[in-house]
Amino acid sequence: MSAKKLSAIGLALILALGLGFLADTAHAKKPRWEWKTGTLAPKGIGYANQVRDILLPEIENATDGDVVLKVYWGGIMGDDEQHIQKMRMGQLHAAGLSGQGTFMMAGDMAVLGLPFLFESWQEIDYLKERMMDRFDAIVAKHGFKLLLWLDQDFDQIYSTRDPITSVEDFAKARFVTWFGPLEGRLLQRFGTSPIPMGVAEIPSGLRSGVSDAMIAPSIWVVGTQLYSTFRFVNPMNIRYVPAFCVSTVAAWDVLPQAYQNNIRRDRLEWSNRFTKDSRVEGDKSLAAMIRYGVNEVNSTPEQIEQIKLQALPIWEELAGKLYPADLLEEIKAHLADYR
Numbered sequence: 001m002s003a004k005k006l007s008a009i010g011l012a013l014i015l016a017l018g019l020g021f022l023a024d025t026a027h028a029k030k031p032r033w034e035w036k037t038g039t040l041a042p043k044g045i046g047y048a049n050q051v052r053d054i055l056l057p058e059i060e061n062a063t064d065g066d067v068v069l070k071v072y073w074g075g076i077m078g079d080d081e082q083h084i085q086k087m088r089m090g091q092l093h094a095a096g097l098s099g100q101g102t103f104m105m106a107g108d109m110a111v112l113g114l115p116f117l118f119e120s121w122q123e124i125d126y127l128k129e130r131m132m133d134r135f136d137a138i139v140a141k142h143g144f145k146l147l148l149w150l151d152q153d154f155d156q157i158y159s160t161r162d163p164i165t166s167v168e169d170f171a172k173a174r175f176v177t178w179f180g181p182l183e184g185r186l187l188q189r190f191g192t193s194p195i196p197m198g199v200a201e202i203p204s205g206l207r208s209g210v211s212d213a214m215i216a217p218s219i220w221v222v223g224t225q226l227y228s229t230f231r232f233v234n235p236m237n238i239r240y241v242p243a244f245c246v247s248t249v250a251a252w253d254v255l256p257q258a259y260q261n262n263i264r265r266d267r268l269e270w271s272n273r274f275t276k277d278s279r280v281e282g283d284k285s286l287a288a289m290i291r292y293g294v295n296e297v298n299s300t301p302e303q304i305e306q307i308k309l310q311a312l313p314i315w316e317e318l319a320g321k322l323y324p325a326d327l328l329e330e331i332k333a334h335l336a337d338y339r
Contacts, residue, residue, distance in 0.1 A: 031068035035093035038077035062262035099152035099241035152241035153217035218285035
């Protein structure tokens with residue numbers, strides 16, 4: 001597949017990071033509320049069509065057409081951090097946040113990104129059904145209302161110089177860290193000296209050789225065209241990352257109770273329909289990069305076990321600091337029941 005064609009695919013797929021939540025729609029009656037919403041997602045491409053076909057009609061139905069969702073696409077209102085700030089100031093009513101933005105919005109959410117916490121999508125869906133109320137309360141504590149819990153991806157390990165399959169390989173690489181304190185601490189446990197960068201700086205940093213490795217979702221790598229820079233990908237599911245669509249508490253509270261009940265009742269079903277397709281797109285992104293020429297390398301079972309031995313102590317090290325210890329214990333208990 002040509003670089004030009006893969007680039008076009010990447011532009012479509014990058015919407016999974018931004019998870020654009022809104023679009024202009026025509027209503028048969030005049031809406032009572034207009035929610036101004038920010039997203040990194042470009043309008044009318046890839047997942048924006050899925051949002052249009054699944055989420056927007058359902059939200060309209062749930063509110064009897066009384067809520068119109070006005071989008072500021074493609075980062076017009078800034079990045080995730082600026083979207084969060086503008087919601088706090090009342091300049092935006094809602095946002096579709098990437099994984100990075102989700103963790104930035106509420107630091108407690110980092111618990112969902114612990115290394116090797118989940119083994120499959122089915123475990124994540126099981127946890128959503130049982131802990132949505134708990135995460136509702138966490139988001140509310142930070143001044144927002146959780147509308148939808150979507151996925152960023154099971155992220156992979158990418159490198160421009162040497163394959164990374166063992167603990168020793170981690171220590172030799174110059175990793176970017178862009179995802180907050182959890183990621184930085186994890187990379188340090190592997191013996192690296194991670195290089196902090198803003199998300200906009202990462203492509204130039206990798207291409208110039210300032211850094212040579214990172215943990216990232218396949219859709220983002222394709223969307224930024226970094227598949228032409230990376231030489232190796234290890235598809236190990238080293239971490240799961242969620243992506244949340246949220247509104248301000250103020251915007252939510254003016255809705256009639258019946259509308260709130262409708263959204264709470266149906267949002268899990270909306271999420272399941274959305275993620276069923278978005279997970280397929282993530283797999284397609286990874287496969288497209290490999291066809292293009294990024295070399296897939298895999299850790300042996302012994303190497304994975306050594307990586308886990310280095311990584312797993314971070315769960316307890318950060319409990320009570322980055323996230324509540326009882327939140328981690330509740331998640332572990334549900335996963336034990338599932339397994």
